[in-house]
Each structure stands twice: as C-alpha cells, then as structure tokens.
Amino acid sequence: MISAKMDDIMEKAHPDETESLCPVCLKRIKATRLLRGNEVFLIKKCGEHGSFKTVIWRGQPSMSEWQRPKDPIHPDLCYGAVEKGCPYDCGLCAAHEQLPCSVLLEVTDRCNLHCAVCFADSGHGGGEDPSLEKISWLLERAMAAAGSCNLQLSGGEPTLRDDLPEIVEIAQRIGYSFIQVNTNGFRLAADRDYARRLLGTGLSSVFLQFDGVDDAIYRSLRGRALLDQKLQAVKSCGEIGLGVVLVPTLVRGVNTDSIGAMVRQALQLVPTVRGIHFQPISYFGRFPGQSNDEGRFTLPELMRCLEEQTGGLVKVSDFSPPGCEHAHCSFHATYMYSAEGGLIRIGGTEGDSCCSTDPLPGGVRRTVETVSRRWTLPSATPFFRSPPLSKETSCCGRSSRDATRVEAPLDLDVFLGEIATRSFTMSAMAFQDADNLDLERLRGCCISVISPDGMLVPFCAYNLTSREGKGLYRRRNGLELQ
Amino acid sequence: MTEVAKSGSDSGWICNRCKAPVEVQTVRLQYLKTIFALHLPACPRCGMILIDEDMAIKMAEAEQALEDK
Numbered sequence: 001m002i003s004a005k006m007d008d009i010m011e012k013a014h015p016d017e018t019e020s021l022c023p024v025c026l027k028r029i030k031a032t033r034l035l036r037g038n039e040v041f042l043i044k045k046c047g048e049h050g051s052f053k054t055v056i057w058r059g060q061p062s063m064s065e066w067q068r069p070k071d072p073i074h075p076d077l078c079y080g081a082v083e084k085g086c087p088y089d090c091g092l093c094a095a096h097e098q099l100p101c102s103v104l105l106e107v108t109d110r111c112n113l114h115c116a117v118c119f120a121d122s123g124h125g126g127g128e129d130p131s132l133e134k135i136s137w138l139l140e141r142a143m144a145a146a147g148s149c150n151l152q153l154s155g156g157e158p159t160l161r162d163d164l165p166e167i168v169e170i171a172q173r174i175g176y177s178f179i180q181v182n183t184n185g186f187r188l189a190a191d192r193d194y195a196r197r198l199l200g201t202g203l204s205s206v207f208l209q210f211d212g213v214d215d216a217i218y219r220s221l222r223g224r225a226l227l228d229q230k231l232q233a234v235k236s237c238g239e240i241g242l243g244v245v246l247v248p249t250l251v252r253g254v255n256t257d258s259i260g261a262m263v264r265q266a267l268q269l270v271p272t273v274r275g276i277h278f279q280p281i282s283y284f285g286r287f288p289g290q291s292n293d294e295g296r297f298t299l300p301e302l303m304r305c306l307e308e309q310t311g312g313l314v315k316v317s318d319f320s321p322p323g324c325e326h327a328h329c330s331f332h333a334t335y336m337y338s339a340e341g342g343l344i345r346i347g348g349t350e351g352d353s354c355c356s357t358d359p360l361p362g363g364v365r366r367t368v369e370t371v372s373r374r375w376t377l378p379s380a381t382p383f384f385r386s387p388p389l390s391k392e393t394s395c396c397g398r399s400s401r402d403a404t405r406v407e408a409p410l411d412l413d414v415f416l417g418e419i420a421t422r423s424f425t426m427s428a429m430a431f432q433d434a435d436n437l438d439l440e441r442l443r444g445c446c447i448s449v450i451s452p453d454g455m456l457v458p459f460c461a462y463n464l465t466s467r468e469g470k471g472l473y474r475r476r477n478g479l480e481l482q
Numbered sequence: 483m484t485e486v487a488k489s490g491s492d493s494g495w496i497c498n499r500c501k502a503p504v505e506v507q508t509v510r511l512q513y514l515k516t517i518f519a520l521h522l523p524a525c526p527r528c529g530m531i532l533i534d535e536d537m538a539i540k541m542a543e544a545e546q547a548l549e550d551k
Contacts, residue, residue: 344516345515345516346515346516346547346548347514347515347516347548347549348514348515348516375511375512375513375541375545408519409510409517409518409519410516410517410518410519411518411519412518412520412540412541412544413540415518415544415547416540416543416544416547419547423547
C-alpha cells in the first residue's frame with residue numbers, strides 16, 4: 001500500500017510518467033518524475049517490495065528545459081527479439097530508439113586495482129581473457145549491427161593484456177573508425193614501448209581514469225596514492241602524440257570540491273589532454289554504503305560546481321544537452337584553449353532548442369549568401385580585450401599560466417590552424433542504477449556493451465545490479481568463453 | 483551572383499547595386515555561437531560582403547569544425 005503521505009505527493013504531482021525497475025527484484029514497474037521545489041524525484045512502487053523515491057535532478061538548469069528531442073530510430077539488425085519488453089530483450093531489440101554511436105568491449109576481467117567504485121565488478125578472478133579469435137568474432141558481430149562506430153576497449157584493466165595492440169589492429173581491420181582504451185594508466189606511465197605499439201596499430205585516444213590532483217582522493221577511491229603515475233601516463237602519451245581524456249569518478253565529499261582544480265590541471269596538460277569527462281558515481285550495487293539521495297550528485301549540480309569552482313572560467317550557459325543519447329544523460333561544451341591561456345567557447349546549439357529557427361535573438365540578420373545561410377552577423381556583442389596574460393614558465397603540468405575566459409571574436413586562420421590540436425571538451429555522463437533507472441532514457445542509449453555472447457546491451461542495462469546483487473545481463477564472475 | 487561586378491581597374495570589386503568600390507573592413511560573422519573577426523571586402527553603403535572562393539572554403543572548414551555532434 002502506498003502510504004498516505006506518498007498519496008498526497010502523487011496527487012500534487014505534475015505527472016511525468018515513465019517506467020523503471022524495482023531495485024530489489026528488477027521487475028518492471030511504473031514510475032513518475034515529480035518536481036518538488038527545485039528537485040526532481042523518480043517515484044515508483046513495487047507490489048511486493050514497496051515504494052521508492054530517488055532524487056534525479058537538483059536545481060538549475062531545470063530538467064524541463066534540458067531537452068534535445070530526437071525522433072526515435074530503430075536498429076535494423078537486432079540480435080534481441082521483443083518478447084518481455086524493455087529492458088529484458090536487449091540485443092539490441094527493435095524497440096530500442098537510438099543507434100549505437102559507441103560500443104564497448106571488456107577485453108579482460110583482470111585488474112591491478114580493486115576500486116570500490118568499479119561498475120564492472122572487476123578483478124574477482126572470473127574466467128580467462130577472451131582469445132583474439134573470440135574478440136574478432138565479437139567485433140565483427142557488433143560492426144554488422146552497429147556500423148562503423150566508436151569502440152571502447154575496457155575491462156578490468158585492458159593494458160594488462162600484452163596483446164592489446166593486436167586487438168587494436170583487429171579492430172582497425174574490421175573497420176572501427178575511432179578506438180579508445182579505458183585505463184588506469186599504470187602501464188602507459190611505465191612502458192613507453194607498449195604505448196607506442198598501441199598508437200602504431202591505430203589507437204585513437206586514451207580515456208584515463210583521473211579523480212583529482214590530491215593523493216588523499218586516490219587513497220579514498222582507489223586504495224593508494226596515484227597522482228604521480230597519472231601525470232606520468234599523460235606525459236608518456238604526450239611524448240608519442242597520443243591524445244588523452246581525463247575521466248574523474250565524482251563522489252560527493254571525496255572529490256566534488258576538487259572539480260575546479262581538475263579542470264585547471266586538465267587545461268595545463270593541453271594539447272595532450274583533449275578533454276575532461278566527469279562521471280558522477282552510480283550505485284551499481286557494489287559501492288559500500290548503499291545508495292541514498294544525500295550521496296547523489298546530479299548533472300545540474302556538476303554544471304554549477306564547474307562555474308563556481310573555476311571562478312566563471314566556464315559557465316553553466318556553455319553546456320548543451322547531447323545530440324546522441326537522451327538529454328538527461330549528459331552535457332558537454334567545446335572550447336579552444338590557446339597557448340597563451342585563453343579559453344574560448346566554440347560551437348554550441350543554435351538557440352534554446354533544436355527547433356529554433358532564428359539563431360540571432362533580435363538584431364539585424366544578413367546572410368552570407370555565397371557560403372551558408374547559417375553564418376550571420378552577430379547582434380551587438382561587447383568586445384572583451386583579453387587581460388594581460390602571465391608567461392608560461394615550465395612544462396609537464398607545472399606551468400604558472402592561468403587559464404582565462406575569452407569572449408572576443410576569433411581570427412579564422414588562427415582558429416583553423418589550432419582547432420585540430422587545441423580543442424578541449426568538457427563533458428559529463430550520468431549513468432543509471434536500479435534506483436534511478438528511467439526506461440525512456442535507456443531506450444535512447446547510444447553506448448552498447450558487447451556481451452560475451454555477442455549481444456549489444458545498453459551500458460546501464462548491462463551494469464545494473466539489484467540490491468540483492470543480481471544483474472540483468474552481466475554474469476557475476478566475469479567473461480565466459482564461447 | 484550579380485551583386486558585385488569587377489571594375490575595369492585592377493583595384494578590385496564594385497558593388498553593383500551601389501556602384502561603390504568595396505573596401506576591406508573588419509567584419510564579424512557568427513556561426514552557431516562562435517563569432518569570427520574577418521577582414522573582408524564590403525560595400526561601404528549597403529554592407530554587402532564579398533566572400534571569394536578561398537574564403538568560402540575556409541568558412542566551410544570552420545563550419546565542420548564547429549558542428550556539434
């Protein structure tokens with residue numbers, strides 16, 4: 001029975017109906033997104049296990065304005081058949097509403113860290129690494145269904161495989177256009193030849209786990225001091241020309257006060273570092289101290305922290321919802337970061353919604369007819385002179401150069417010359433767990449995990465764990481051989 | 483395009499509408515939310531801006547670089 005209090009809340013709700021799962025038994029149940037004050041909650045009830053209420057969005061920008069509607073597009077080749085309905089038929093199934101832009105393959109379950117925050121439940125001694133032949137089969141199968149999308153090689157810790165360069169080569173041959181490795185960076189820091197081999201066989205980017213600039217954070221999240229190794233990993237990649245994206249896992253109270261420091265550190269490492277991609281922690285049932293609203297750190301809170309903690313170097317208004325996945329899954333902004341330390345926002349969606357027809361609020365519009373109607377004369381914009389910049393002193397992330405926000409118009413030649421090497425993307429992705437899962441978001445997912453039996457499963461469905469430790473798709477003890 | 487005609491002299495283009503020689507000006511042009519400052523020939527009377535082929539190619543490159551995923 002819903003308690004009287006819950007009944008009261010539901011009656012006052014602005015109904016926003018969706019579906020979720022019971023976090024105890026993983027049965028599909030109805031759910032409602034409810035705005036109370038400036039917080040949005042996901043409220044749901046299981047006939048057997050009672051009512052659940054989880055915060056999903058706190059404050060500005062509001063959840064209702066954070067939209068980027070997309071027409072559903074269903075996969076052509078589906079390895080899953082629609083039978084029980086979402087989320088039980090993944091493969092993908094024909095009811096999925098987005099094509100993958102990225103597929104992820106766990107090439108090993110072994111790991112040389114044992115992080116409590118691991119979503120992959122790695123390092124518990126499950127099974128052997130899949131053979132190159134098996135990997136080839138999985139990658140071909142995924143390519144047939146998903147097309148030439150991005151490939152993420154993950155684990156466990158993928159660099160524990162000596163043959164990772166061969167895996168990259170296989171992926172290249174099969175036709176993946178962009179190949180990244182998700183890694184803690186230890187081997188890249190220590191083994192320059194290995195890093196070179198990875199680059200040589202076609203690795204495009206390194207997504208480096210990077211939780212902060214203070215070793216207390218690493219001790220807390222990862223079990224030991226790691227900052228030097230992380231910076232060394234970036235240095236090694238830089239020396240051979242391999243781009244890096246820093247990937248912090250954010251845990252409230254551990255490193256959420258270090259967000260600004262992480263951004264400034266990342267900028268000091270441009271152009272080796274191409275971006276920073278934040279991941280607020282999700283409760284996949286394995287992080288100690290069960291999920292509660294207090295610990296959750298929602299996307300708008302992160303956006304506001306980015307502005308506050310960088311002193312306005314970045315602004316909430318810089319960020320846009322994604323064009324690929326569901327709007328509530330992420331945000332991003334792209335910048336150019338000059339050698340002198342000027343950070344300039346570039347790109348961005350026109351107007352407040354994708355349906356805006358007038359990119360220029362007010363002002364006179366004149367189009368450049370010989371090129372494109374989308375180029376316009378901007379409305380009167382104050383011209384900010386860049387403040388005097390301090391000189392860059394040393395390399396290796398110890399520069400005294402301060403990053404400064406620049407709002408001045410760009411020189412086109414300078415832009416074209418630098419955009420390839422000096423762009424910097426700031427982004428974040430909020431993964432879903434059994435408490436906050438919204439099936440509408442899941443159906444819009446564009447990141448599929450390639451399971452050991454060759455199915456494509458949306459990332460959050462694959463990693464989801466009930467309060468009893470059960471998953472929908474991930475087998476408990478790591479990869480299985482065919 | 484018939485708005486701009488080449489003048490007889492070697493000094494450059496004339497705005498066909500205004501019959502005035504174009505002058506190089508600093509023009510601000512916006513694509514999506516990014517503003518560029520460009521030095522382009524423009525008519526001092528009606529504001530018509532001349533984009534030649536080389537410039538058009540550069541702007542097309544910039545469009546590609548800026549387009550959001």
